[in-house]
Amino acid sequence: MHPELAADLDQLPALLEQTRERAVGFLAGLSEGPVVPPLGEPPVPVGLGAAGGGLRAALAEFGERWQPRLSASAGPRYFGFVTGGATPAALAGDWLTATADQNSNSSLDPAGQDLERETVGWLRELFGLSDAHSGTFVSGATMSNTVGLAVGREWLGERLGVDVAEAGVGALGRVRVLSGSAHSSVAKGLSVLGLGRSALTAVGTLPDREAVDPAALERALAEAGGPCIVVANAGTVNTVDFDDLRAIADLRDRYGFWLHVDAAFGAFAALSPEHAELVAGLDRADSVCVDLHKWLNVPYDSAVQFTRRRDLQTKVFQNSAAYLGPLGEHPDLVHLTPENSHRLRALAAWFTLRAYGRDGHREIVERCVTGARALGEAVAATDGLRLLAPVRLNVVCFTLAADPTPERLAALATELSGDAFLTPTRYAGLPALRAAFSNWRTTEADVRRTADALAAAVRKL
Numbered sequence: 001m002h003p004e005l006a007a008d009l010d011q012l013p014a015l016l017e018q019t020r021e022r023a024v025g026f027l028a029g030l031s032e033g034p035v036v037p038p039l040g041e042p043p044v045p046v047g048l049g050a051a052g053g054g055l056r057a058a059l060a061e062f063g064e065r066w067q068p069r070l071s072a073s074a075g076p077r078y079f080g081f082v083t084g085g086a087t088p089a090a091l092a093g094d095w096l097t098a099t100a101d102q103n104s105n106s107s108l109d110p111a112g113q114d115l116e117r118e119t120v121g122w123l124r125e126l127f128g129l130s131d132a133h134s135g136t137f138v139s140g141a142t143m144s145n146t147v148g149l150a151v152g153r154e155w156l157g158e159r160l161g162v163d164v165a166e167a168g169v170g171a172l173g174r175v176r177v178l179s180g181s182a183h184s185s186v187a188k189g190l191s192v193l194g195l196g197r198s199a200l201t202a203v204g205t206l207p208d209r210e211a212v213d214p215a216a217l218e219r220a221l222a223e224a225g226g227p228c229i230v231v232a233n234a235g236t237v238n239t240v241d242f243d244d245l246r247a248i249a250d251l252r253d254r255y256g257f258w259l260h261v262d263a264a265f266g267a268f269a270a271l272s273p274e275h276a277e278l279v280a281g282l283d284r285a286d287s288v289c290v291d292l293h294k295w296l297n298v299p300y301d302s303a304v305q306f307t308r309r310r311d312l313q314t315k316v317f318q319n320s321a322a323y324l325g326p327l328g329e330h331p332d333l334v335h336l337t338p339e340n341s342h343r344l345r346a347l348a349a350w351f352t353l354r355a356y357g358r359d360g361h362r363e364i365v366e367r368c369v370t371g372a373r374a375l376g377e378a379v380a381a382t383d384g385l386r387l388l389a390p391v392r393l394n395v396v397c398f399t400l401a402a403d404p405t406p407e408r409l410a411a412l413a414t415e416l417s418g419d420a421f422l423t424p425t426r427y428a429g430l431p432a433l434r435a436a437f438s439n440w441r442t443t444e445a446d447v448r449r450t451a452d453a454l455a456a457a458v459r460k461l
Contacts, residue, residue: 004054015055022059026067030075030441034418037069071421076442077450079435080423082237082265082395084297086348087440093351094299102344105334106324113333116346122353123304126361127267127290128276129283133306134313136336137346141264141291144305145231146189147313147337148287149177152229152258153193154312155286159227159256165315169194176224179231180205180212180243183262186231200231208389208428210241214248221255229258234279235266238397238427238434239389242266245281252284259284264291264303265438269393271362272369278393295365295394297440298348305337368394368437371447375435378451384458388427397425399432400458406431412457419453 001009008015043065052058072078074085086094104112120135138144153172157164162171177190177199187197204216210233217230230252232243245261252259261282267290269275270282282288288306292298307313314327318335327335333342353361376391379398386401400408406424409431413422422433435450 004052008055015059018056018059022063022067026070027074030072031446033072035075035077035421036071036417042069073421074439076439076446077420078439079437079450080421082291082294082436082438084294085439085441086299087297087352087356089355090296090298090348090352093348096351097344097347100344100347103341104344104346105332105340105342107328107332108323112342112344112346115344115350116333117330119346119350119353120304123290123292123349124306126271126353126358127263127282127288128270128279129288129306132308133283133288134308134310135304135306136333137342137349138303138305138337138339139301139345140293140303141183141262141289142185142188143337144264144289144291144303145183145185145260145262146192147305147317148260148289148307149186149189149195149229149231150193150316151287151307151309151313152260153195154316155258155309156227156229158312163315175199176201176226176228177231178203178217178220178224178228178257179233180217181210181233181236181238181241182231183233183237183264186262210236210239212243212248214244214251217248218251218255221251221257224257227256227258229260232259232261232285233266234261234263234282235269235393238395238425238432240266240393240395241389242269242278242392245279245284249281249284252286258286260287260289261285262289264289265294266393268295268361268365271358271365274366275369275393292349295368295438296349296352296361297364297438298345298352302345302349310336364440365394368439368442371442371444372396372435372437374444374447375437375451378447379454382451382455382458384461385454388430388432394437396435396437397427397432398434399427399430400461404431408461409433412461415457415460416450416453420450 073083102112116137124133154164156172175195178201180203187200190199191197203220204213206213232245232248234242269278286308290304292302293300314331314335317337324334334340372391372394376396379385380387384401386399388397388399422435425432425434
């Protein structure tokens with residue numbers, strides 16, 4: 001064994017304790033340090049070199065060169081994108097995931113995928129899905145949407161008498177994918193799947209909404225001239241708007257299309273009795289995307305993909321090799337996603353669900369919704385700001401009341417970045433900013449601090 005490897009193995013308990021201390025120190029600074037450190041030139045790259053120096057030297061160099069540049073994305077005022085953190089239980093589960101280092105893809109070594117199946121069952125119950133839906137973990141919403149669209153692509157072939165997995169996507173001819181306000185990952189997935197970004201057709205939305213107009217969707221279906229895919233939204237990125245899933249499912253029963261629901265974070269509305277109606281009808285979907293490193297607050301990367309047609313899913317993703325398990329009634333995970341190597345990412349989700357249960361995660365959702373409402377009220381009451389849409393769940397979308405240029409909004413976000421991090425967007429043709437609440441640490445005090453900092457930044461601008 002290389003001497004530095006041998007030395008690290010011999011000193012592993014002490015080195016892991018040193019790592020723990022560094023992690024605890026980092027977490028302790030999440031609430032008080034700058035949310036995004038001031039931008040500057042990155043550290044000057046250094047060569048690898050022949051000698052390493054061991055783990056202790058690597059920890060020291062990381063602490064000096066890289067850790068000070070890391071954002072507080074796991075903290076309570078990182079409102080950019082839709083970013084959760086990691087609950088204490090999820091963090092413990094992720095540490096143990098790396099410790100056990102399981103490739104959970106085969107019934108020849110089944111513990112990992114058995115644990116994943118149990119976790120998927122808990123998630124299915126959490127989101128109000130029936131046993132007709134099977135699920136598996138993937139890396140994020142983009143992969144979840146892509147897998148759902150891939151199964152939908154195979155369904156199109158089934159309807160047209162074509163085996164797409166064998167013959168290729170060219171056998172389908174032109175494919176139509178209809179959606180009101182599709183997330184950018186949908187177009188990306190269509191590109192990956194060979195269906196093409198141009199397959200996506202925008203359907204009219206309701207007035208002053210991002211939700212699809214069911215009447216416009218019915219007209220588009222009548223004009224489609226054959227089977228197609230509909231991507232419904234349960235929580236749009238800008239305003240967390242929800243399509244009427246029951247009305248769309250009724251159209252599916254009449255017109256016959258593959259119904260994929262992008263519920264990346266909107267699915268968590270099911271946990272709140274006040275908002276569960278927003279996802280009524282989710283169980284009727286043919287495939288569903290839910291991101292977990294958002295509102296479940298597990299570490300990146302983690303999402304789950306559900307479908308009613310596991311048989312078609314295995315047609316797409318089956319991997320034939322002598323050392324892999326058979327398909328069978330319960331296919332190994334290697335046959336369900338593009339990944340052959342499948343990290344035991346379900347363990348972090350298992351830990352946080354077991355530790356806090358439905359009630360604990362409902363409290364996180366409801367506290368985030370309360371915080372978003374409070375910030376929305378503060379924005380509406382701040383001179384110089386304009387709220388662009390109602391705060392329907394956990395996102396506040398707003399702009400400057402006067403001269404809302406991308407440059408002025410970027411300056412506003414930069415001025416704010418020590419106290420809170422927001423990301424830019426466009427809504428109704430206007431440059432805007434959005435604050436997404438999904439972190440388990442966010443409290444009323446964080447909302448007040450953000451509102452005060454935002455008002456001060458507007459005055460300064």
